[in-house]
Amino acid sequence: MPRIIHTGQALVDAVARVPALPERGQNVMATSWDVAAAGSVNILVAAARSGAECVQAGVIGTGRNGDLIRTALAAEGATWSAPAVPDADTGLCLVLVEADGERTFVTTLGAERRLSVAALAASAPRPGDLVCITGYTLAVDATREPLEAWLATLPAGVGVVLDPGAVFAGLPESTRAAMLARTSIWTSNLAEAEALTPERGMAATARALAGLLYPDAVAIVRDGPAGCAVHADGTTTVVPGFPQDAVDTNGAGDAHTGVLLAEVARGTGWVEACRRANIGGAIKVTRRGPATAPTRAEIDAFVPPA
Secondary structure (H helix, E strand, O other), rough: OOEEEEOOOOEEEEEEOOOOOOOOOOOOOOOOEEEEEEEEHHHHHHHHHHOEEEOOOOOOEEEEHHHHHHHHHHOOOOOOOOOOOOOOOOOOEEEEEOOOEEEEEEEEOOHHHOOHHHHOOOOOOOOOOEEEHHHHHOHHHHHHHHHHHOOOOOOOOEEEEEOOOHHHHHHHHHHHHHHHHHEEEEEEEEEHHOOOOOOOHHHHHHHHHHHHOOOOOOOEEHHHHEEEEEEEEEEEEEEEOOOOOOOOOHHHHHHHHHHHHHHHEEEEEEEEHHHHOOOOOOOOOOOOOOOOOOOOHHHHHHOOOO
16 A cells, blocks of 8 residues: 655644634633644544555654654554654644634744755655645745755655645745646645635636646645535546534644545545545544544544434
8 A cells, every 4th residue: 555655844733722812912811722743743643544554754853842743653653754853853833723613823943844855765755655745845945945856856656745735825936836747636725726726616726726737637625614626537526525513623624635645545536535535524623633533434434414
């Protein structure tokens, strides 16, 4: 079975749940507080729980945060390939989760930004493996340059998965074009897709994005409870979602991506893989914490709400 290899930033989320964001300069009382491994860990955990072999290729620091990330990966049977950065810890992301599940982020930079070609090469991708890229790696020169150099060395047959993030549309056109030309699978939310094309709606943006990617590439655009659209083999299909009463949307898109890629690695067809990914995201939003995707058995047992 192909592996899921993630080159992005494994971070630690410090999550405060608040009734609403305070006005600038004001204070709000959090109803709860937690710390958990997140970032690329969210996708790897979701994929591992759906049966995929998973590797963190982005670097991890030495210290309390790095230890938390390694523990979280090991608990799911996932591995990491690069040596630990010896003199810096992994960064922290402050997450404010409001009562309706919406979240706001403040991210620090740490050891995860000390990326190198050698560190990435330690993951040793093989034909059939799926290599995940995040736009946040491309947004910083210190991580973009080694990533681009390493991508040029990938063996034929390695799939490149782009999760663009909100930053991608604002990157220099040359950076975007080079990345899109290498991308065989695009997966994003609707806002990220609409920021890159003149189209509106899941189906139209998925179709438009596919034309910007590597030949015969697949584009998936999701819109929360509405589900997602997938453009594959020349056909665009809208796959309905499963609306839930959300308690925490932090990591829901990552859960969708992880389940999707695990199913693709298994050989599941694109529409069915998206349906299962929609279920994975629906279950995740009913759970608190960023890396709380369901297992494959839980997806199998899911009963859509009446």
